[in-house]
Amino acid sequence: MSHLSDRELEKVAEAYEQLLGPALFEPWADRLADAAEIQPGHRVLDVACGTGILTRAVASRVADTGAVSGVDINPGMLAVARRHSPGIELHQGPAEALPFDNDQFDAVVSQFGLTFFSEPDTALREMKRVLKPGGHLALAVFDSLDKLPAYATLASIYERLIDPGVGKALQRPFSMGDTDRLALLLHEADIPAPVILTHEGTAHFDSIRNMVLADVRGWFPFAGIELGESAIEAVVHEASKELAAFQTSHGGVEFKVPVHFITATKA
Numbered sequence: 155m156s157h158l159s160d161r162e163l164e165k166v167a168e169a170y171e172q173l174l175g176p177a178l179f180e181p182w183a184d185r186l187a188d189a190a191e192i193q194p195g196h197r198v199l200d201v202a203c204g205t206g207i208l209t210r211a212v213a214s215r216v217a218d219t220g221a222v223s224g225v226d227i228n229p230g231m232l233a234v235a236r237r238h239s240p241g242i243e244l245h246q247g248p249a250e251a252l253p254f255d256n257d258q259f260d261a262v263v264s265q266f267g268l269t270f271f272s273e274p275d276t277a278l279r280e281m282k283r284v285l286k287p288g289g290h291l292a293l294a295v296f297d298s299l300d301k302l303p304a305y306a307t308l309a310s311i312y313e314r315l316i317d318p319g320v321g322k323a324l325q326r327p328f329s330m331g332d333t334d335r336l337a338l339l340l341h342e343a344d345i346p347a348p349v350i351l352t353h354e355g356t357a358h359f360d361s362i363r364n365m366v367l368a369d370v371r372g373w374f375p376f377a378g379i380e381l382g383e384s385a386i387e388a389v390v391h392e393a394s395k396e397l398a399a400f401q402t403s404h405g406g407v408e409f410k411v412p413v414h415f416i417t418a419t420k421a
């Protein structure tokens with residue numbers, strides 16, 4: 155990420171907010187806020203808040219008597235969050251070292267960050283540390299790639315047409331879908347009596363091209379992946395054939411997205 159200037163990071167983050175947010179991330183914000191049992195007056199932390207999609211949903215629930223803070227490692231994501239979420243306290247830093255004292259929050263929430271953390275067990279311990287006793291933890295993690303055939307197909311197209319490393323990057327958001335391994339991670343991080351429940355959502359993109367561009371413009375550059383126009387066209391062309399099963403009659407793309415919610419309460 156460091157090779158991009160702040161302005162470039164922000165541009166990618168804005169594409170994330172516009173292209174990926176509505177299709178993949180916004181549909182989960184209210185559902186995860188429900189799972190965290192957020193009430194007016196609560197103090198809530200959103201870890202890996204990105205452009206603030208969940209942070210804003212939480213802010214509307216805690217109302218004027220509560221407060222929401224967001225933390226993310228990426229200054230570009232935070233710049234977009236600041237523009238879209240005026241008045242919300244945002245911090246730049248790693249989930250593995252949260253800049254808060256112990257026992258501060260009624261709820262700690264995080265959607266789709268865990269698979270990107272370099273030390274997910276440390277991040278989980280940090281989330282528990284900053285929760286008040288009795289506070290709720292609620293996390294969302296995508297199911298495995300074999301449960302999301304549209305992305306499995308896209309990853310395989312990148313592997314064959316572009317570079318195995320790009321296919322591998324696209325697999326990362328779906329790398330913690332195995333619930334046995336997830337349960338082991340939660341146990342190792344000392345999360346008390348975690349519950350893992352799988353929910354189903356629907357992803358919708360306006361077109362196959364926009365589904366491809368959402369990754370290419372909305373987060374690949376964060377991972378050091380820059381694709382030229384001919385590579386993009388080749389992927390769109392192949393995806394138009396291989397993703398035909400997911401096309402709607404209006405030319406959009408639609409597919410089921412299973413997501414694991416992890417909830418726990420601090421003793």
Ligand SMILES: C[S@@+](CC[C@H](N)C(=O)[O-])C[C@H]1O[C@@H](n2cnc3c(N)ncnc32)[C@H](O)[C@@H]1O
Nearest residue numbers: 179202203204207226227228248249265267270
């Ligand atoms: C898929 S995005 C999810 C963002 C947001 N939660 C949402 O629902 O739109 C993953 C986020 O994790 C952040 N991230 C990755 N590693 C991180 C770390 N170690 N600490 C904090 N944030 C991190 C990224 O910058 C990115 O904003």
